[in-house]
Amino acid sequence: MLPLAIAPIQITAYTATTAAGTGLAGLLDALRDNRSALTANDFGPEPLPTWIGRVAGVEQVVLPKPLASWDCRNNRLAWLGLAADGFIDAVLEARERHGAGRVAVVLGTSTSSIGATEDAYRALDGDGRFPADNRNPLVHTPHSLANFVQEALGLEGPCVTISTACSSSAKVFAAAERMLRLGIVDAAVVGGVDTLCGSVLFGFNALQLVSTQRCRPFDADRDGISIGEAAGFALLERAGRGAFAQLLGYGESSDAHHMSTPHPEGLGAERALDDALARAGIDAAEVEHINLHGTASTKNDEVEAALVGRRFPATTHASSTKGITGHTLGAAGIVEAAACLLAIEHGFRPGIANTRALDPVCGAQVRIEPATGEVGIALSNSFGFGGNNCVLVFGKAPA
Amino acid sequence: MSATPVNTFFVEGVAFWAPTLPGWAIARAAFRGEGAPADPPAKRPAPELLAAAERRRAPDTVALALEVAAAAVREAGLEPGTLPSIFTSAHGDLGVNDYMCKTLASQPALISPTKFHNSVHNAAAGYWTIGTGCMAASSALTAFDASFAAGLLEAAAQCAADVRPVLLVAFDVEATGPLATVTTSHGLVAAALVLAPAPSERSVAAYEWSLAPGAPAPLALRSSAAKALAGNAMADALPFFEGLATAFGAPLSLPLSSRLSLRLQPVGKPLSS
Numbered sequence: 001m002l003p004l005a006i007a008p009i010q011i012t013a014y015t016a017t018t019a020a021g022t023g024l025a026g027l028l029d030a031l032r033d034n035r036s037a038l039t040a041n042d043f044g045p046e047p048l049p050t051w052i053g054r055v056a057g058v059e060q061v062v063l064p065k066p067l068a069s070w071d072c073r074n075n076r077l078a079w080l081g082l083a084a085d086g087f088i089d090a091v092l093e094a095r096e097r098h099g100a101g102r103v104a105v106v107l108g109t110s111t112s113s114i115g116a117t118e119d120a121y122r123a124l125d126g127d128g129r130f131p132a133d134n135r136n137p138l139v140h141t142p143h144s145l146a147n148f149v150q151e152a153l154g155l156e157g158p159c160v161t162i163s164t165a166c167s168s169s170a171k172v173f174a175a176a177e178r179m180l181r182l183g184i185v186d187a188a189v190v191g192g193v194d195t196l197c198g199s200v201l202f203g204f205n206a207l208q209l210v211s212t213q214r215c216r217p218f219d220a221d222r223d224g225i226s227i228g229e230a231a232g233f234a235l236l237e238r239a240g241r242g243a244f245a246q247l248l249g250y251g252e253s254s255d256a257h258h259m260s261t262p263h264p265e266g267l268g269a270e271r272a273l274d275d276a277l278a279r280a281g282i283d284a285a286e287v288e289h290i291n292l293h294g295t296a297s298t299k300n301d302e303v304e305a306a307l308v309g310r311r312f313p314a315t316t317h318a319s320s321t322k323g324i325t326g327h328t329l330g331a332a333g334i335v336e337a338a339a340c341l342l343a344i345e346h347g348f349r350p351g352i353a354n355t356r357a358l359d360p361v362c363g364a365q366v367r368i369e370p371a372t373g374e375v376g377i378a379l380s381n382s383f384g385f386g387g388n389n390c391v392l393v394f395g396k397a398p399a
Numbered sequence: 400m401s402a403t404p405v406n407t408f409f410v411e412g413v414a415f416w417a418p419t420l421p422g423w424a425i426a427r428a429a430f431r432g433e434g435a436p437a438d439p440p441a442k443r444p445a446p447e448l449l450a451a452a453e454r455r456r457a458p459d460t461v462a463l464a465l466e467v468a469a470a471a472v473r474e475a476g477l478e479p480g481t482l483p484s485i486f487t488s489a490h491g492d493l494g495v496n497d498y499m500c501k502t503l504a505s506q507p508a509l510i511s512p513t514k515f516h517n518s519v520h521n522a523a524a525g526y527w528t529i530g531t532g533c534m535a536a537s538s539a540l541t542a543f544d545a546s547f548a549a550g551l552l553e554a555a556a557q558c559a560a561d562v563r564p565v566l567l568v569a570f571d572v573e574a575t576g577p578l579a580t581v582t583t584s585h586g587l588v589a590a591a592l593v594l595a596p597a598p599s600e601r602s603v604a605a606y607e608w609s610l611a612p613g614a615p616a617p618l619a620l621r622s623s624a625a626k627a628l629a630g631n632a633m634a635d636a637l638p639f640f641e642g643l644a645t646a647f648g649a650p651l652s653l654p655l656s657s658r659l660s661l662r663l664q665p666v667g668k669p670l671s672s
Contacts, residue, residue: 003561046507101612101659110519114496121500121577129580137581141490142520143543156658158610160549162540163491163520171538175553178560183404184610198503203515205508252483252536254528260516271534385516386525388537 002274005281009177009247010240010397012187013090015081016232016338018325019053023084027335028342030324034370036353038214038226038326043196045122048205051214052196053228053326055080070148072116072139074109078149078193081231090235091153091189098186100156105146106176107161108168108192110330110384113144115197145193157185163330165384166293167252168192169232170333170392174250180238191233194330200227207260215296215327217320218305218366219355222296228326232334234341245344248282248377248393251275255387262300266307268389269381273311276391282377284311287393289349290365291336291380294320295327302361304381309363317373318365323353333382333390340378340394347374403609406559407666410604412475412593414467415640416444417586417628423470429624430644436624443587448530456513457526459572460492463589464523465530468568471591476601477564479531482593483557484566486524486539487550489632490574490582492517497576523568546571547590547636548653548661554594555608564595571632585630590640604643605666606651615652615660621645639663 015023019037020030030037038051061076082088095103117140120130130140138147146161158179162171169192176188194200204210204227211224236247253275255268262269277284290312292304301320308318321339328335343349351370358366380392413423418440420426428434445454446465454462464486472479490496495518502510516522521539528537542549547569554567570589574582598605618638620626622645625637635653642651651663 101610114500117496117578118500118503120581121504124577128577130577135581137583138543140578140581141541141543143489143541143546147543150656156612156656158549158552158659159656160540160542160553162538164524164537164539165519165521174536175538175556178556181560182406182556184556198507199499199515199518202503202507202510203499203512203518206510206512206515208512252538254524254534254537256480256528256532256534258529259522259525260512268534384521385519386521386537386539387528388521388525 002278006177006181006249006279009180010237010243011234011245011247012237012240012243013087013235014338014341015085015087016230016335017055017081017084018230018335019055019228020324022080024342031321031339031342031350032348032370034351034353036214036323044198048201049212050210051226053226053328054196055229067152069136070139072113074113074115074145074193074195075148077195077229077231078145081193081233082152087233094187094235095155100154102157102186103155104157104176104179104185104188105150105155105159106172106188106190107146107149108172108330108333109145109161109163110165110168110194111197111199112142113139114199115195116140118198153189164388165386166329166332167382167384167388167390168330168333170382170390171252173247173392174252176236177247180236187235187237189233190236191334192331193231194328195229200329209297211296214354215323216355217294217296217322217352218301218358218362220357220359222301225295225297226326228328230325230328230331230335232331232338243397245341246395246397248395249276249280251391253389257387260385262303262383264303266303268387269307269383272389272391276393280393285313287312287316287377287379289343289375289378290316290318291340292318292320293381293383294322296322305359305362305366308365312365314364316365317349317367317371319350319352319367321350323355336380337392340380343375343378344394344396348372349375405607405609407605407607408555408558408594409598409602410592411564411595411599411601412471413603413643414470414591416463416467416589419627420624427644430622430641432622458492458495458517459587460488460570461523461526463570463587464568465527467589467591468527468566471593472566475593477593480533481535482533482564482566483536484524484527484568485550485554486568487546489541489543489546489571490584491520493572493574493578493582493584497578501576545635545655547633548655552661558594558596562596564593567592567594569633569636584632586628588628588631588633590636607664607666609662611660611662614654614657
């Protein structure tokens with residue numbers, strides 16, 4: 001049973017901070033140039049031989065004094081991201097318009113501040129306790145992210161952290177749309193933040209999913225992912241002033257197949273796609289651009305390329321931006337939503353950085369080279385561990 | 400715009416599990432002061448949804464979540480394969496997190512790939528959808544000490560917005576290792592509800608729900624059985640389940656933060672006892 005169409009939600013502000021730079025400008029340049037921002041891994045005490053999407057300057061971020069107790073890499077990156085592109089001002093204006101209690105905070109993360117917990121375990125005191133400067137219980141727990149951001153923005157509406165691995169910050173759009181549709185809030189800050197940490201670098205390495213080179217999504221010779229970090233946010237409102245883009249639909253589904261391997265026929269992803277198109281009230285043929293999940297893992301790209309090949313016309317321009325930013329895990333949904341919004345705002349379609357020769361499994365939709373041209377409707381795929389899928393549909397706002 | 404919309408959900412299935420209260424029938428009686436907790440306490444459940452090998456290896460969170468999810472869906476008389484689900488937990492699997500941090504501090508290259516994929520906050524949601532063949536949406540969330548209230552809000556919102564039944568599963572486990580010096584959570588607690596947008600012959604309760612500014616005074620637990628579980632990080636679920644067992648008819652305000660609460664107004668008489 002397909003869901004009913006929803007009324008579009010206005011996107012009144014957005015921002016993303018990735019390895020390509022703080023704020024949207026760096027990401028826009030990298031997308032247009034199809035230029036990778038990945039660098040040789042230098043993270044942590046024993047760096048694995050891989051490439052990472054590391055955000056410059058996170059170490060130098062100093063949280064404002066009233067927020068100092070939240071200090072950790074993830075919340076520093078959140079603060080760096082919030083401060084870009086005038087996003088904080090846009091939220092404060094929405095707070096003024098609607099009231100602090102009518103603005104929700106719905107954020108996604110995979111590992112939140114676990115990096116701070118990892119640091120504490122490397123520096124336990126003689127009694128096996130966390131070091132004195134790293135003991136805030138609000139930091140050593142996954143809600144650290146949304147809790148911090150709500151306090152930083154002075155908001156008082158519902159506040160929740162969604163953590164469904166690599167679909168986390170895509171699903172935030174769905175949860176926020178429901179609250180807006182029911183009228184329990186008038187605006188929502190959505191987005192996500194994930195930072196480099198030992199858990200993901202060594203964890204994905206243990207699953208043999210990490211490439212020793214810059215990741216090459218959909219390349220015939222791809223051999224794994226490059227892990228990145230990022231922060232991204234969007235402000236959603238039912239009625240927005242001067243919004244150029246809208247959330248048109250979303251679909252959420254489960255693979256019901258395996259914890260860390262996608263469904264071999266992509267049936268879960270296809271179900272999320274069907275729901276997303278139904279909520280947006282559009283046909284697949286109307287989608288001009290797709291930001292693919294495209295992790296550069298052997299299996300994901302094979303399954304996703306086959307799905308795109310059988311469901312979209314050759315005119316749909318599909319690509320993965322993970323060669324530029326790396327796989328930013330719980331932040332991937334919002335970063336790639338931002339890439340879609342940049343494509344709509346600036347009239348271009350990103351390519352696939354690092355990839356040299358496409359896997360023959362790819363149809364005509366998958367393109368290595370960026371292209372110019374207006375984008376009226378863009379779609380973004382995010383698939384996570386546990387077989388957790390989310391597809392988002394964005395569109396240009398009617399003039 | 401500042402109207403406060405009111406929506407209604409119907410409770411179609413209830414499940415509860417703690418070592419002292421292994422099952423909703425025992426928990427309900429103990430919350431009413433009519434029955435004693437299990438003595439000796441029950442051993443960790445072994446969910447039949449998992450293959451035999453996985454049943455033993457499954458982290459505590461997964462074992463607990465699958466036990467209560469299956470019980471609530473059974474009671475609601477629904478097919479698990481079609482039901483969207485929301486899994487809420489303040490901290491996720493604290494045992495797996497302790498393992499990850501301990502191993503990263505000593506021998507990072509020896510991280511177990513299985514423990515790594517079990518460390519995601521949506522591990523229980525993943526095993527549930529795999530075990531039941533459920534391809535509907537599943538989510539996993541946290542809101543620290545308001546995780547039950549936030550999960551109930553998300554489930555109630557999904558139920559009302561999409562006009563379909565929704566499964567809510569809530570759980571937290573014991574903090575362990577050095578993590579236990581900063582994170583407080585004792586024992587095992589899990590609970591589940593199936594919410595529906597309309598009544599059925601299986602409805603056991605109904606609530607009008609809305610958001611209200613300000614945090615209510617902390618709800619005092621009445622039963623010794625509930626008080627004994629108050630050290631678990633999912634303790635904000637206890638007033639709801641104690642209320643469901645005992646004081647049906649009394650309004651309930653669950654804190655979502657220090658500035659917002661989820662107000663629940665029971666509708667009508669107990670639909671069945």
